[in-house]
Each structure stands twice: as C-alpha cells, then as structure tokens.
Amino acid sequence: MLTIKEIAEMANVSRATVSRVLNASGYVSEAARKRVLEVVEKTGYVPSQHAKSLRTKQTKVIGVILPKISTETSSRIVDGMNDVFSKQGFQILLTTTNLEPEKEIEYIRLLKSRQVDGIVLFATNINAELITEIEQLQLPFVAIGQDIPGVCSVTYEDFQSSKTMVKAIIEKGYKNIAFIGVDESDRAVGLDRKQGFLKSMEEHNLVVRKEWVKTTNFDIPSGYEAMKIIMEHSETKEIPDAVFAVTDRIAIGAMQYLKEVGYKIPDQIAVSGMGAADISQYVQPALTTIEYENQRAGKEAALLLLDQIVKNERNDKKVILGYRLIIRDSI
Amino acid sequence: MLTIKEIAEMANVSRATVSRVLNASGYVSEAARKRVLEVVEKTGYVPSQHAKSLRTKQTKVIGVILPKISTETSSRIVDGMNDVFSKQGFQILLTTTNLEPEKEIEYIRLLKSRQVDGIVLFATNINAELITEIEQLQLPFVAIGQDIPGVCSVTYEDFQSSKTMVKAIIEKGYKNIAFIGVDESDRAVGLDRKQGFLKSMEEHNLVVRKEWVKTTNFDIPSGYEAMKIIMEHSETKEIPDAVFAVTDRIAIGAMQYLKEVGYKIPDQIAVSGMGAADISQYVQPALTTIEYENQRAGKEAALLLLDQIVKNERNDKKVILGYRLIIRDSI
DNA sequence: GTCACTTATGAAATCGATTACACACTGATT
C-alpha cells in the first residue's frame, strides 16, 4: 500500500504539498502540482481514508440500520437514500437487525465507533431504552417509519391511509369487514393502521367482530393462515364480505386461501392490501392497495441527515409523506 | 468524543493498559482491569475504529458493489452475505453502480481507499478494463454471477438451467417457441441463457425463428413490449405456442400482454420464466420457472471471501450453484 | 530601500489507537 510519504518522495516534494494538491487547498506551484499528479496517476495511489478520517473527523459514511434487507420496502428505501448520498460522495454502511430489537442499540454503538457521519434507522419496534440511546447519541440521526419524540424522522400517514382504504371499501358497499394486522409493538403498521380501520368502521357505524380481527406476521403464508382461521371460524355463522389486510403480502396470502377454497374475489369477498408491492398489480384480481413512496422516504431521510451533517447540529424536523389509494379489481 | 487517553487518566492507568483490557491482550492485573471497565461502562466509551484500523490494517468492513439494490436478486444476495459477515463481526459497505459499468472501477478504487478487508462484486457486464482492475487489486475479492478467469467467483448454471427449462417446455409438446432475452453483454443472463435455449432447440431439431427472438430489458413493461412485438409481427403468419423468457419479470410482462389480448395461458400459448421471483407463484397462472439460490450465493461468496481474508491470500476458487426446475401452471 | 502582500514550500504537531520494548516486582529454583 502506497503512502503519501512515498508519493512525496517520488515527486520530490513534501507530504504537505502532496496533500495540498490532492485536496486543492493552499498554494501549490503549477510545476509541483503536475509532478504530483503524474506520480499519483502512474502509481494509482489512493489516500488512506482512515488516516484522513482520524484527522478530519469526517468519514463520508452513513450508517443504516434496517430490520431486514430483502423486503421491497427496505430495498426501495435504501435505493432512495443511496441515490442522494452517493451524489454527495457518501457511502452506506449497512447493518440489519433481523428483527431482533436489542440489535438496534448494539448497532447504533457500533456505527458510532466506526465514526459514521450520521445514522438512519428504519424503525419497527421502539422502546424506552432505544429512545434513550438515540437521545444521548450526539450524531446526526433520522428515523424512518416511526415517529420518535424529539427525533428527526420521516414517517408515513399510516392512520390516515388506513382509514382512507377502509372508507373506500365501505363505500363500495361492503359492511362485514375482517381485519388482518400485525403486532401492535410496531406502532406504525401494527397500531396506527389498526386504529385507522377501527376509526373508519366507527365513523360508518359498522360493528367490528372480534373473531374477524386477526394478528399475524408480515409474510404471505401468514396471511394465508390468518384468512383460513377467520373463514373456518366463521363457517357455521356469517362470513365477512371483505378483508382489509395491513400489507399486500398478507392480502395476497389471504387471496390465495380464498381462491383455493373457491371464493370469487371480489364478488363473494373483497380483499385489500397496503404498500403497493410490485407484485400487487399482477395477482388476479389485481389488488387494491395504498401506495407509500418508499424511495422518496429514503431520499427525504438522506436529505434530512445531510442537512444535519452540513449544519453540524441535530434537529427534530419531521417529514410526513403522503399516500395514494390505488383502486384495482380486488374490491 | 472520548479518547483512550481520557479513559486512561480516569482509570489511573496508561493508555497501553486500557488497550490491553479492551483487547484482552497482554497482562493486566485484576484491579486495573476492573477500574478500566468501570470507567468504560460509565462513560460509554467506544474506541475509534479509524485509529484502530490505521494501526492494525483491519477494518472489518466488506465492500459490496451491486448493479442495483432494489431487485429481488440483489437483496437476497446481500441478505445471505450479511448473515455470514455479521456473525464474524464484519459490516457491509454498500455501493451501487445503477447499471453504469464505469462505476464498477470507480467503486473498486473507492473501496480500496476505504481500506475494506475485501470486495464482493455482483457482476453484470464485464470488460477487459474491469478485469485488469480486478487483477491488479491486491485485496480479497469474489465475483458473483459472472465467471471471471483467474478470479474467485460464485456463479449459477445459466446455460444448463436454461437448457433444462427449454427441454421441459418441449417435452410438454410445444414446438414453436419464442425467446425473450436480454443483451448479451450480460454473459450469464444474456448470453448463456440464450445459448441454452438454442442448444435445446437444436437437440430437439426444432427451428428457431428470428422474428420470435427478442432482446429487451429486465423489467416487467419490457417483457410486455417484447411480447407485443412478437405477436403483432406474427399476426398474419404463425404464432408461437410457447414463450421462454430469461427472467420472471419479463415473463410476467409477457403474460400480461397475452392475457390482455385474450390468449389463454397455457392452452393457447405457454410462458416460462427464470429466477423464481416471489411474485412468480402468485400470478395467474402460476409461473413455471427455475430457482437459483440467491441467498446461498451470497453466503457462499461471503465464505469464499472470509477464507481469503483469514488466509491472507487471494485465490480463484469457483463455486457453481445448482438450480431447481419449478413446474407450475404456465406451461 | 522598506513595507506589506501574495505565493510556495517544508518541518513538525496532531488525530487515537496498538504494540515493541524496557523496567520492576514476585516467587521459585539452583
């Protein structure tokens, strides 16, 4: 590995001059600059970022903490962030908690030790300990997905969008609506979307049947199972005429079950999802859903973070992104 | 930011002793160790990774270069890698070329300047310049997806799997098979899969019609368009009775077009994809496809890289992953 | 001819860790 010292010797200048050439700082004569650049070109020398960071306290690295990489939401968000960051010469250091909440704190510390210039956390479950950790972290920080008091964040209108979707279902004439959600420890997807459902039902004076409200996981098979339980439970009695699932994948699982046992969607039972997964428009019938702009969320988060970085101060700005109802054929 | 010096002072020991405690190296008395750990705990001190890396030449960071992050293949691969790396205390520094080939070289250099312990490149198009760059890079390196001479890699059996798929189509009785591929500069997906198609056709003495062979991009709309061109072109003349698309998304686009203009799949025309996208089993009819183990590819790549890192030498081991034909309803 | 300013360069301190080396203190062994 070449060092600045060797380059300096080869170009017959001091290390300071090499540094000046490479960083376009201070005065350097044209002759010296040329010699240095030639040597750099010839040798393919690249300065050590560590030595640099040690002095300058800037790493040009952003730490990102995700619950899981291989989900559409995550990868779209990272895509959006990366777009903004890479244009500014920042790279992303990726960590994933694989849904183990303790890891969030662990990774925040790790990223701090790596002296990242800022941290973006895609939050799912937030607890008091995590909030404390974030508060005492003196580093630019943005949370995505969950609103944390006093902390800069990008969130979606989970409550409103959910309410809107349920309203749309109701206005199509459905009255007996089942709900498949996720654990409420996920405030945004679990709690807010459920509240939106309940609120909409209440506003339309519809009753919510306990046996038609299920909590499950994020994947397609979970949706399938939850739907199965609802339908089998209802067998002798009444059957819902619509199902509101809080994610597209859950909805698709539900549809899968309904199709298997022979229901016509949406004639006998309607289904709706949320999240506008790619896949949602290619299932049969095409799924009615809500689009959140994940990529934009990533971009906004990146911009908020960069803002903190250049101003060198944390803030608690909040960006709340809109949503779009996409009516397709499943309701 | 706290430094080792301050910790040393607070614990009434030298910096060396603090370092010894934290790295469990050398001799430290129980009393000193306790004092140091107490101070560290109380202050929440985390050593600077930069200073550390500067001395030790180890960063515990792996550079990863992807064409694009928000694709199923990419995110699965990253997931697999991350699994292995994070268990060994390595983090992933992510960069994406957004399909601009020059960026691959740029990022290799950048990652080198960041002193990563190794690089994984998810290769699409490879050219002579890139190969030179890789060769002269004295850093553990693994390529995924494309076989590069003399370089360690994890690849799929693109030729064989494609041949197998086409054979399966033919054995179902289809004879007039159209092909939708991608640019051949992508050796694996573009060239090898096409060769597999041609080979299978040849072995079964079937003719390949030029007007039924199209090259397009990786997304769903591209598949739609390519299919449209094939069908409209064929309007007056014969129409294919099957379409072999080199990716699931292309296949789904093709299906979408065919369904729109009223063809029954697979009765009037069969469709097959490759890649076992999540979505493939939920489209109607469920898509016949080939499964490649992307997550495993990521894991294998990580293991190959770690092997080079611990042995401190590059190698050119090759891992070739298998595939699985998944027959569903579309053929 | 002096002064102020701009330009050009290098010596040396610095960032925050690790680690080789020196030194001191135990006990045990000869």
Place this chain on the structure above:
DNA sequence: AATCAGTGTGTAATCGATTTCATAAGTGAC
C-alpha cells in the same frame, strides 16, 4: 545469593494522513 520465568505497567514509536506555523522569495506601492 544468583538466576529465571511469569506478571504487570508505562514510555514511546508507529500507522498515514492534515494542518499550523515558520520561512523565503517575488511583486508592487510608497
């Protein structure tokens, strides 16, 4: 009493950059 191995600790060099400061030469104004 001398030697030695095993512990425990601190000093100082080191990693590879940036940056402050000192120095010096050239330029133009007065």
